[in-house]
Amino acid sequence: xxxxxxxxxxESVLALLEEKKYAKAREALLxxxxxxxxxxxxxxxxxxxxxxxxxxxxRTLPKSISAEVFSxxxxxxxxxxxxxxxxxxxxxxxxxxxxxxxxxxxxxxxxNIVDKILSRSTKEERKxxxxxxxxxxxxxxxxxxxxxxxxxxxMTIAEAMAHIKExxxxxxxxxxxxxxxxxxxxxxxxxxxxxxxxxxxxTVEQYMHEDMVxxxxxxxxxxxxxxxxxxGFLAMPVVDNEKRLVxxxxxxxxxxxxxxxxxxxxxxxxxxxxxxxxxxxxxxxxRHVKNRLPWLFVLMLSYVVTGGIIASFETVLSKVIxxxxxxxMLMGTGGNSGSQSATLVIRGMxxxxxxxxxxxxxxxxxxxxxxxxxxxxxxxxxxxxxxFDGEGPLVALAVSSAMVxxxxxxxxxxxxLPMAAKKVGxxxxxxxxxxxxxxxxxxxxxxxxAMATAILGI
Amino acid sequence: xxxxxxxxxxESVLALLEEKKYAKAREALLxxxxxxxxxxxxxxxxxxxxxxxxxxxxRTLPKSISAEVFSxxxxxxxxxxxxxxxxxxxxxxxxxxxxxxxxxxxxxxxxNIVDKILSRSTKEERKxxxxxxxxxxxxxxxxxxxxxxxxxxxMTIAEAMAHIKExxxxxxxxxxxxxxxxxxxxxxxxxxxxxxxxxxxxTVEQYMHEDMVxxxxxxxxxxxxxxxxxxGFLAMPVVDNEKRLVxxxxxxxxxxxxxxxxxxxxxxxxxxxxxxxxxxxxxxxxRHVKNRLPWLFVLMLSYVVTGGIIASFETVLSKVIxxxxxxxMLMGTGGNSGSQSATLVIRGMxxxxxxxxxxxxxxxxxxxxxxxxxxxxxxxxxxxxxxFDGEGPLVALAVSSAMVxxxxxxxxxxxxLPMAAKKVGxxxxxxxxxxxxxxxxxxxxxxxxAMATAILGI
Numbered sequence: 001x002x003x004x005x006x007x008x009x010x011e012s013v014l015a016l017l018e019e020k021k022y023a024k025a026r027e028a029l030l031x032x033x034x035x036x037x038x039x040x041x042x043x044x045x046x047x048x049x050x051x052x053x054x055x056x057x058x059r060t061l062p063k064s065i066s067a068e069v070f071s072x073x074x075x076x077x078x079x080x081x082x083x084x085x086x087x088x089x090x091x092x093x094x095x096x097x098x099x100x101x102x103x104x105x106x107x108x109x110x111x112n113i114v115d116k117i118l119s120r121s122t123k124e125e126r127k128x129x130x131x132x133x134x135x136x137x138x139x140x141x142x143x144x145x146x147x148x149x150x151x152x153x154x155m156t157i158a159e160a161m162a163h164i165k166e167x168x169x170x171x172x173x174x175x176x177x178x179x180x181x182x183x184x185x186x187x188x189x190x191x192x193x194x195x196x197x198x199x200x201x202x203t204v205e206q207y208m209h210e211d212m213v214x215x216x217x218x219x220x221x222x223x224x225x226x227x228x229x230x231x232g233f234l235a236m237p238v239v240d241n242e243k244r245l246v247x248x249x250x251x252x253x254x255x256x257x258x259x260x261x262x263x264x265x266x267x268x269x270x271x272x273x274x275x276x277x278x279x280x281x282x283x284x285x286x287r288h289v290k291n292r293l294p295w296l297f298v299l300m301l302s303y304v305v306t307g308g309i310i311a312s313f314e315t316v317l318s319k320v321i322x323x324x325x326x327x328x329m330l331m332g333t334g335g336n337s338g339s340q341s342a343t344l345v346i347r348g349m350x351x352x353x354x355x356x357x358x359x360x361x362x363x364x365x366x367x368x369x370x371x372x373x374x375x376x377x378x379x380x381x382x383x384x385x386x387x388f389d390g391e392g393p394l395v396a397l398a399v400s401s402a403m404v405x406x407x408x409x410x411x412x413x414x415x416x417l418p419m420a421a422k423k424v425g426x427x428x429x430x431x432x433x434x435x436x437x438x439x440x441x442x443x444x445x446x447x448x449x450a451m452a453t454a455i456l457g458i
Numbered sequence: 459x460x461x462x463x464x465x466x467x468x469e470s471v472l473a474l475l476e477e478k479k480y481a482k483a484r485e486a487l488l489x490x491x492x493x494x495x496x497x498x499x500x501x502x503x504x505x506x507x508x509x510x511x512x513x514x515x516x517r518t519l520p521k522s523i524s525a526e527v528f529s530x531x532x533x534x535x536x537x538x539x540x541x542x543x544x545x546x547x548x549x550x551x552x553x554x555x556x557x558x559x560x561x562x563x564x565x566x567x568x569x570n571i572v573d574k575i576l577s578r579s580t581k582e583e584r585k586x587x588x589x590x591x592x593x594x595x596x597x598x599x600x601x602x603x604x605x606x607x608x609x610x611x612x613m614t615i616a617e618a619m620a621h622i623k624e625x626x627x628x629x630x631x632x633x634x635x636x637x638x639x640x641x642x643x644x645x646x647x648x649x650x651x652x653x654x655x656x657x658x659x660x661t662v663e664q665y666m667h668e669d670m671v672x673x674x675x676x677x678x679x680x681x682x683x684x685x686x687x688x689x690g691f692l693a694m695p696v697v698d699n700e701k702r703l704v705x706x707x708x709x710x711x712x713x714x715x716x717x718x719x720x721x722x723x724x725x726x727x728x729x730x731x732x733x734x735x736x737x738x739x740x741x742x743x744x745r746h747v748k749n750r751l752p753w754l755f756v757l758m759l760s761y762v763v764t765g766g767i768i769a770s771f772e773t774v775l776s777k778v779i780x781x782x783x784x785x786x787m788l789m790g791t792g793g794n795s796g797s798q799s800a801t802l803v804i805r806g807m808x809x810x811x812x813x814x815x816x817x818x819x820x821x822x823x824x825x826x827x828x829x830x831x832x833x834x835x836x837x838x839x840x841x842x843x844x845x846f847d848g849e850g851p852l853v854a855l856a857v858s859s860a861m862v863x864x865x866x867x868x869x870x871x872x873x874x875l876p877m878a879a880k881k882v883g884x885x886x887x888x889x890x891x892x893x894x895x896x897x898x899x900x901x902x903x904x905x906x907x908a909m910a911t912a913i914l915g916i
Contacts, residue, residue: 196650211492230494269724336729
């Protein structure tokens with residue numbers, strides 16, 4: 001229903017722009033959409049029509065909403081629009097954006113444009129912005145905002161409420177208020193809810209929580225989002241090493257972080273270099289090639305080894321050529337078994353359900369799972385090869401005994417490699433399907449031909 | 459730092475419980491942890507020590523925090539604890555939980571226990587609870603709470619604030635207030651922030667948003683979480699088909715939904731039946747086998763076809779046995795190429811960056827990517843096979859021309875199959891690595907042997 005409404009809006013705006021009816025398109029947007037919807041339409045205009053028309057349409061939007069519409073756009077579209085509007089318009093947008101959105105935009109822009117924008121700011125403002133721009137990407141500092149409500153513990157509830165009314169504040173940053181001491185150290189937090197429901201004459205100190213949860217400005221965003229998930233907070237204070245409050249992070253930014261981290265894992269687990277900032281359709285063919293070719297090449301090299309192993313068994317193969325037909329099944333099942341284990345362990349570690357200390361429990365579980373699955377598949381294959389394919393029992397025995405060993409080995413490799421990677425500080429997500437399959441393929445080939453040589457006596 | 463603190467707490471409590479020093483363990487918990495931390499420790503006690511000690515420890519917690527600690531526990535631990543405490547204690551917990559947490563707990567409990575718990579509730583209460591228990595799992599209705607603040611549009615801001623102060627309300631449900639008409643239809647929403655910063659004498663109507671975003675009670679939770687991600691809201695109203703307000707959903711529950719949906723996708727993409735409610739380590743070996751064996755079996759069947767194809771080329775193979783050595787590389791590279799495309803398209807669709815109307819653009823992109831990658835890998839292989847392996851140029855030509863065709867075919871299959879699945883209403887995540895690899899394996903084998911037969915003239 002929601003999707004249909006958007007689809008209709010997008011189509012009508014696109015049709016109007018085709019005929020360059022900007023005023024009508026603007027009217028349709030303002031009547032039927034809020035800021036997020038308008039941003040979605042602009043995105044479609046850029047993708048489906050052209051950038052110039054999107055820029056003209058964007059410039060016709062009322063000043064009161066243009067900055068917020070801008071903040072909903074993906075970053076590459078933001079840069080494209082910035083390059084198409086005047087300095088004065090850029091300045092307006094930057095001024096209107098909330099602090100964390102502004103930093104996000106500035107981070108994406110080329111340095112010379114940032115300098116131009118900041119040249120009209122006060123020295124103090126430039127200093128803060130530059131500090132923020134210097135936090136490494138993906139740390140708590142790069143997510144936080146300095147738009148938060150500061151109270152002192154001596155204030156009464158009524159004074160605190162009056163203060164909040166005075167300073168105002170946009171969006172969700174108002175729902176938790178922070179109390180600092182003279183040295184800017186964080187002393188406590190109090191929610192707006194508590195202030196609203198508490199008696200006017202009491203003091204903030206009576207209600208503030210002193211045992212609050214906070215994150216360090218250099219903590220990784222993945223840890224920050226795990227803390228949010230654990231506690232279900234709307235906002236969290238960010239402190240430096242001296243426990244001085246430097247900013248806050250709100251939950252709406254965490255939603256994006258979670259999706260970004262998941263996309264990164266999905267991509268790495270498929271052997272694609274992660275490039276999670278950009279959308280699939282917006283990326284050029286060359287960039288897709290650049291992200292995919294490296295792993296395909298590395299994995300292909302591993303098959304040189306596998307090929308070499310096979311070549312060394314060529315005499316065996318030429319004697320019983322029917323062995324070749326079972327090779328893909330053994331390799332495929334080995335790869336699939338290993339991938340299952342790897343995915344579950346990688347996901348378990350990402351969700352903090354499995355940690356390195358559990359290595360023994362994981363191994364013991366996977367060994368038993370491997371034995372059961374291996375045995376079942378092995379019996380099925382023995383029967384199939386003897387009766388259905390009409391091969392001799394020795395070939396069937398070679399295939400099915402190899403199957404047991406391969407499944408157990410694959411489950412072991414699949415579960416242990418991601419944990420080993422984590423131990424040495426490599427992202428476990430890299431030890432997923434493609435990497436695991438190429439390793440299990442080697443194991444499968446060696447196991448199979450060794451079994452065949454022994455059992456068939458060739 | 460945060461992790462170290464928790465580790466120390468967990469270890470000291472475990473050590474104290476080993477010696478059955480419950481009072482000391484309780485003291486350590488209350489001094490060093492908040493409700494979420496205590497739940498985490500209890501979880502560790504259940505996993506590492508035993509359930510009985512966890513129950514004793516849980517029963518020693520002050521009544522004031524026990525329900526909240528309970529709400530942070532994973533659902534299987536909740537059921538285990540419920541089974542170990544008295545009816546009176548259960549009733550206390552149920553009374554203290556917020557409405558949506560209570561429904562979550564009741565959903566997990568066996569029907570006879572639910573009846574026992576509800577037997578002491580009023581008829582009205584039982585009716586509401588039963589309505590909630592009947593919403594299908596995974597729809598908006600199963601996520602929502604009825605704890606929300608209701609205002610009327612005639613109220614002044616001062617009256618509205620007084621009303622909020624009076625009804626109180628826990629947690630984050632207070633930050634957006636809802637205005638209904640006489641027929642319970644949703645008329646508008648107003649944020650607590652707006653109320654706080656607006657003049658006392660104005661009316662709610664002056665500030666409420668009437669063009670709010672809402673979800674239907676039967677909407678899928680994935681759509682709900684996408685709407686949250688798009689708008690960055692803290693809460694969203696849930697309405698029935700007559701647009702009557704039936705509840706609200708808060709962002710903290712959406713964090714869990716996002717992770718659940720992602721875990722489901724990760725599992726499906728690895729050929730594991732999804733079982734995202736339970737943690738890896740908590741699941742028995744048999745349950746793991748049950749979740750993994752079906753897909754391994756189905757995929758294995760596909761290799762019967764691949765094996766059959768190879769068998770039909772046995773004469774070709776026996777003439778040029780060295781062809782076998784390149785088979786794993788072609789199959790592996792085909793599988794990896796296809797998986798890359800499938801993963802990116804599946805993720806793009808889940809993130810709503812790609813929709814079914816983009817099928818032409820995706821296909822055209824993947825074709826060009828496939829041609830470039832195929833060509834590069836093909837040239838590398840030709841050189842390698844001629845100079846490094848010392849095979850004749852005809853074998854090299856067979857392998858490298860097969861490589862181009864296989865990579866292009868794999869990219870096409872990998873990108874189109876998930877879109878086709880979505881079109882016919884199957885979860886695209888099922889069309890990932892294992893499924894794609896077994897399909898591309900067939901294509902690889904046929905292509906390779908067909909090329910070899912033609913080029914080598916055998």
